[in-house]
Amino acid sequence: MDHDMHDMDSCRIEQALEVVVGRWKVSILFLLFLGTKRFSELQKAIPQITKKVLTTQLRELEEHDIIQRVVYPEVPPKVEYSITEYGKSLAPVLEVINEWGNKHVEYMKSREPREEKAIQGS
Amino acid sequence: MDHDMHDMDSCRIEQALEVVVGRWKVSILFLLFLGTKRFSELQKAIPQITKKVLTTQLRELEEHDIIQRVVYPEVPPKVEYSITEYGKSLAPVLEVINEWGNKHVEYMKSREPREEKAIQGS
DNA sequence: CGGAATCCCTCGAGATACTG
DNA sequence: CAGTATCTCGAGGGATTCCG
Numbered sequence: 001m002d003h004d005m006h007d008m009d010s011c012r013i014e015q016a017l018e019v020v021v022g023r024w025k026v027s028i029l030f031l032l033f034l035g036t037k038r039f040s041e042l043q044k045a046i047p048q049i050t051k052k053v054l055t056t057q058l059r060e061l062e063e064h065d066i067i068q069r070v071v072y073p074e075v076p077p078k079v080e081y082s083i084t085e086y087g088k089s090l091a092p093v094l095e096v097i098n099e100w101g102n103k104h105v106e107y108m109k110s111r112e113p114r115e116e117k118a119i120q121g122s
Numbered sequence: 123m124d125h126d127m128h129d130m131d132s133c134r135i136e137q138a139l140e141v142v143v144g145r146w147k148v149s150i151l152f153l154l155f156l157g158t159k160r161f162s163e164l165q166k167a168i169p170q171i172t173k174k175v176l177t178t179q180l181r182e183l184e185e186h187d188i189i190q191r192v193v194y195p196e197v198p199p200k201v202e203y204s205i206t207e208y209g210k211s212l213a214p215v216l217e218v219i220n221e222w223g224n225k226h227v228e229y230m231k232s233r234e235p236r237e238e239k240a241i242q243g244s
Numbered sequence: 245c246g247g248a249a250t251c252c253c254t255c256g257a258g259a260t261a262c263t264g
Numbered sequence: 265c266a267g268t269a270t271c272t273c274g275a276g277g278g279a280t281t282c283c284g
Contacts, residue, residue: 023276098138101137144257200265
């Protein structure tokens with residue numbers, strides 16, 4: 001069943017990254033993994049984001065069925081966002097990425113300024 | 123020692139993604155994980171990429187110490203790129219991402235056109 | 245409250261040409 | 265061969281205003 005990356009074309013890394021790449025998607029996912037949030041709660045938690053951008057990032061996550069949008073037909077309007085069952089399958093992946101990120105931040109801190117390696121000629 | 127994501131600020135997912143996100147980085151990494159490659163070999167393997175872009179993507183990977191650039195002072199010039207020891211630590215992470223990507227591609231294929239969920243008022 | 249519409253701007257990436 | 269140097273372009277993201 002063809003899980004491996006025998007060739008570049010059967011590699012699905014880019015398709016996976018497409019889902020989580022976006023200026024604020026990781027932050028949004030982080031917050032929603034903590035629990036359901038309203039639009040305004042997300043806005044407050046990420047003060048730098050604008051409504052328009054928040055909306056588009058949410059829509060994109062929704063299109064990939066990572067998050068769920070529930071509209072309560074009230075006045076004033078109320079909209080809740082939450083991780084879907086399917087979206088939860090992302091959690092272990094994000095965990096692994098985060099762990100590597102932790103090590104990477106430490107690694108880069110401890111690193112010397114970069115030098116070019118050249119093999120000496122005779 | 124603080125590996126977990128208790129709060130948004132201790133989340134290092136974005137720092138990790140920074141390393142692998144870029145139009146051609148995944149392809150480049152894929153090829154280099156197969157073995158050392160010369161600049162021209164990478165170019166041939168990824169025909170759509172231009173020299174300039176290939177160069178910048180390689181430089182960025184190099185800055186994160188994921189790949190290594192070795193210059194052979196010959197005429198004509200010869201430059202080899204390879205995964206660093208540290209860079210190899212990325213392999214299992216990419217594996218996990220790729221596995222999820224595989225499932226995601228399948229999942230999206232099998233999915234209905236999206237509907238908005240609304241809770242009915244009384 | 246939760247958007248949609250509009251305008252704007254940055255920046256990654258592509259095309260092309262030149263060089264040690 | 266393995267790059268630089270310019271120029272260009274468009275998409276993603278940001279700021280602001282208006283709306284049901």
